[in-house]
C-alpha cells in the first residue's frame with residue numbers, strides 16, 4: 638500500500654490504481670490536503686502507462702461526508718489552482734476508466750464526483766445527498782449541468798433544492814449507479830470490474846470514453862468554473878456561515894433571517 642496522504646491511500650496493482658478514503662473517524666470528510674493528494678494521484682495515474690483503470694473506494698460504512706466543514710471555515714475560497722478544483726478538473730478530464738465503490742453516506746462532493754466516474758457500484762447501505770442549499774451553498778462538480786441531464790429537471794431539482802438523502806435503490810433507478818450489492822461485497826465487485834477493464838485494450842477504452850464525453854466536455858468545464866465562482870462567494874455569506882457554525886456546534890441552523 639502506498640501512502641499518498643495519511644487519509645488517502647493509493648495502491649496500484651495489475652494495472653488498477655485504487656484510491657481509498659481513509660479518514661473514517663471523520664466520516665472521510667475531505668480536507669484541502671486530501672484534495673491535493675487526490676489531485677496528485679489522478680495526475681500520476683494519468684501519466685503512468687502502467688495504470689489502466691482507477692478505482693475510488695471508502696470502507697463498508699462510509700464513502701465520504703464531503704468537504705470538511707472545518708476546512709470550509711479555515712481555507713480561502715477556491716481558485717482555479719486550489720486543491721478542490723484541481724481534483725475536480727482531474728476527475729472530469731481523466732482519460733482512462735474510473736470505477737467507484739460507494740457504501741454508506743456519500744455527501745456533497747462524495748456524490749457529485751460520481752457523475753465523473755464511468756462505473757459506480759453501491760452497497761445497499763449507500764445514502765447519496767447533495768445538501769448544498771442546506772449549507773447556504775450551490776452545486777459543484779458540474780452537477781448543476783450533469784444532474785438535470787441524468788435525472789431529468791424535476792428529480793434533479795428535488796435532489797439539489799431539498800438536499801435530502803436518497804438510497805442506493807433510488808440511485809439505481811435514477812441511473813446514478815450500475816448495481817447495488819451487500820456492502821461487504823462492494824469494494825470487491827468494483828475491483829473485479831476494474832480488473833476486467835484493465836485486461837482490455839487501453840487505447841480502445843480511452844477512445845470510447847473520449848467519444849462518449851467529447852460532445853460536452855467544454856460545457857462541463859465551463860459549468861464547473863461558473864459554479865466555483867458562485868460557491869467561492871457563497872462560502873463567505875451569512876447563510877453558509879450559519880450552516881457551518883451550526884454543524885460545528887451540533888445544532889440545527891437558523892436561516893429565518895436569511
Ligand SMILES: C/C=C/C(=O)SCCNC(=O)CCNC(=O)[C@H](O)C(C)(C)COP(=O)(O)OP(=O)(O)OC[C@H]1O[C@@H](n2cnc3c(N)ncnc32)[C@H](O)[C@@H]1OP(=O)(O)O
Pocket residue numbers: 662663664666667701702703704705706707721742744745746747768769772777
Ligand atoms: C466542494 C464540496 C462541497 C461539499 O462536499 S458540501 C457537503 C459537506 N458535508 C456535509 O454537510 C456532511 C456533514 N456530515 C454529516 O451529515 C454526517 O456526519 C454524516 C451523515 C456524513 C454521518 O453522520 P453520523 O454517522 O451521525 O456521524 P457524525 O457523528 O455526524 O460524524 C462523525 C464525526 O465526523 C465529523 N464529520 C462528519 N462529517 C464532517 C464534515 N463534512 N466535515 C468535518 N467533520 C465531519 C463529525 O463532526 C464527527 O466528529 P466528532 O466525532 O469529532 O464529533
